[in-house]
Amino acid sequence: MRIASRFAVPLLAVSMVCALSAQAQDAAAAQRPEVSAAAEKLQAKVMAWRRDFHQHPELSNREERTAAKVAEHLKALGLKPKTGIAHHGVVAIIKGGKPGPRIALRADMDALPVTERNDLPFASKVTSTYRGETVGVMHACGHDAHTGILMGVAEALVTMQADLPGEVMLIFQPAEEGAPTGEEGGASLMLKEGLFKDFKPEAVFGLHVFSSIPAGQIGVRQGPLMAASDRFAIKVIGRQTHGSRPWGGIDPIVAAADLIGSAQTVVSRRTDIAKLPAVVTFGAIKGGIRYNIIPDDVELVGTIRTFDEGMRQKIFADLKNVSEHVAAAHGAKVVAEVPDQPGNPATINNPELTARMLPSLQAAAGKENVIEPPLQMGAEDFSFYALEVPSMFFFVGSTAKGIDPATAPSNHSPQFMLDESSLDLGFRSLMQVALDYLHGGKS
Incomplete structure (x- = not known):
């Protein structure tokens, strides 16, 4: 406020x-x-x-x-x-x-x-x-x-x-x-x-x-x-399995990819950018170590930029909502820290x-x-x-x-x-x- x-x-x-x-x-x-x-x-x-x-x-x-x-x-x-x-x-x-x-x-x-x-x-x-x-x-x-x-x-x-x-x-x-x-x-x-x-x-x-x-x-x-600057950290949690049988686990990489794509709508379809600009950017993705192993989890980090406090809080809520529901659609879980620490106004x-x-x-x-x-x-x-x-x-x-x-x-x-x-x-x-x-x- x-x-x-x-x-x-x-x-x-x-x-x-x-x-x-x-x-x-x-x-x-x-x-x-x-x-x-x-x-x-x-x-x-x-x-x-x-x-x-x-x-x-x-x-x-x-x-x-x-x-x-x-x-x-x-x-x-x-x-x-x-x-x-x-x-x-x-x-x-x-x-x-x-x-x-x-x-x-x-x-x-x-x-x-x-x-x-x-x-x-x-x-x-x-x-x-x-x-x-x-x-x-x-x-x-x-x-x-x-x-x-x-x-x-x-x-x-x-x-x-x-x-x-x-x-x-x-x-x-x-x-x-x-x-x-x-x-x-x-x-x-x-x-x-x-x-x-x-x-x-x-x-x-x-x-x-x-x-x-x-x-x-x-x-x-x-x-x-x-702009105001805030960081976020999202962890998509699946279940590790062999790359040859993805049905044996829950693939957090596919879930994370879907999450990233859907998150673009937070700004393009959910935020009134005619009022003031806003940005949601994923800056790093970390998950897996071998070509034929589907990992347990994938970590995503990024930044949110806004000028209005109301828009800022709404984007926090929308990104967390998208993360939780997209992950759930894949049978995965998610820990979404949006933001993950106090940002700059x-x-x-x-x-x-x-x-x-x-x-x-x-x-x-x-x-x-x-x-x-x-x-x-x-x-x-x-x-x-x-x-x-x-x-x-x-x-x-x-x-x-x-x-x-x-x-x-x-x-x-x-x-x-x-x-x-x-x-x-x-x-x-x-x-x-x-x-x-x-x-x-x-x-």
């Missing part, structure tokens, strides 16, 4: 802030001179940090080296970072020399179980263990860039601390990609452990480098931006805050380079912060000019290639947003 109510308000509010948005576009300010000066001074540092993190990636809830590097940098700036939040989270407060609002800036630090296929001098050669298998590890989503950018922003804000109005919380978050099975992590665990207990910001800002947008552009939209940008900060993004990138992207089926646990306080999340284009973003290797690809000019734009945009909000006070 909490998510549903938060969703409904922004949808109604979008139309109410259209006039604000138009005014904001007409009032796009120039980039602050202190932002330009800081960007030029820190550009090489941000790039070096990003490359170092890229070469030494760490999986979710395993970000020990990354967190240590971040904490070391913050201490060198004279800050007093708190470490060990949600396992490896690092948080520090910059207290300005003048009274003003409180805001938070967030960067995520974890990498993915992906083997890099880029020819870079700082390409990852790291391996680790994931779900019991040896895997390559790569910053295939760009969190190395986010971490480097926020480290740069921290240094820039500290240099102007005496004249800074208000306070800034720096959130270096682990496990955005999701904690390993059986563990907690990410934004939800940071909040659970009291992130906002003693410091409640009035606004939270975050960014994400994005392959679907060309370098030099920023993507932002009011209201819903990214939809990422929803506060409409008024987004309209207010639009001129800041336009100042950083140029008015013509700030676009409104379509709804994204990808998910972000930044959404948990947005449930607590007004928030704005935006995309920074990361695909080099001359390459079609529609065909460029996407985030999570082993060939994801960050155009490093996005580091500079990410730094400038986050700095501009932070300073404009701090100097502007409450709306």
Whole structure:
């Protein structure tokens, strides 16, 4: 109910802030001179940090080296970072020399179980263990860039601390990609452990480098931006028998195949996708070991993506219902965990805050380079912060000019290639947003 109510308000509010948005576009300010000066001074540092993190990636809830590097940098700036939040989270407060609002800036630090296929001098050669298998590890989503950018922003804000109005919380978050099975992590665990207990910001800002947008552009939209993400696990239980006599057992492979096919109707025939998009995807199938043995069981795992809480809950129920009845039609049993653990709610940008900060993004990138992207089926646990306080999340284009973003290797690809000019734009945009909000006070 909490998510549903938060969703409904922004949808109604979008139309109410259209006039604000138009005014904001007409009032796009120039980039602050202190932002330009800081960007030029820190550009090489941000790039070096990003490359170092890229070469030494760490999986979710395993970000020990990354967190240590971040904490070391913050201490060198004279800050007093708190470490060990949600396992490896690092948080520090910059207290300005003048009274003003409180805001938070967030960067995520974890990498993915992906083997890099880029020819870079700082390409990852790291391996680790994931779900019991040896895997390559790569910053295939760009969190190395986010971490480097926020480290740069921290240094820039500290240099102007005496004249800074208000306070800034720096959130270096682990496990955005999701904690390993059986563990907690990410934004939800940071909040659970009291992130906002003693410091409640009035606004939270975050960014994400994005392959679907060309370098030099920023993507932002009011209201819903990214989908809710939920995992499911379905186990179809049959009875093992010889492959030559399937009538001697119950074939869970055939039942699972039928289940997968029927599950496609959950979206195509049972969900009102004219209202908002939804996705049900099976990502892995595991069952059997030999060509002439029908196994006892088959395991299926996948993801559900939605924007509306009512649709989200209905898809949970429909997928479980299809699983149970299709399995029963084959004489099989099923254990359907839909979802199998708490997921991420939809990422929803506060409409008024987004309209207010639009001129800041336009100042950083140029008015013509700030676009409104379509709804994204990808998910972000930044959404948990947005449930607590007004928030704005935006995309920074990361695909080099001359390459079609529609065909460029996407985030999570082993060939994801960050155009490093996005580091500079990410730094400038986050700095501009932070300073404009701090100097502007409450709306």
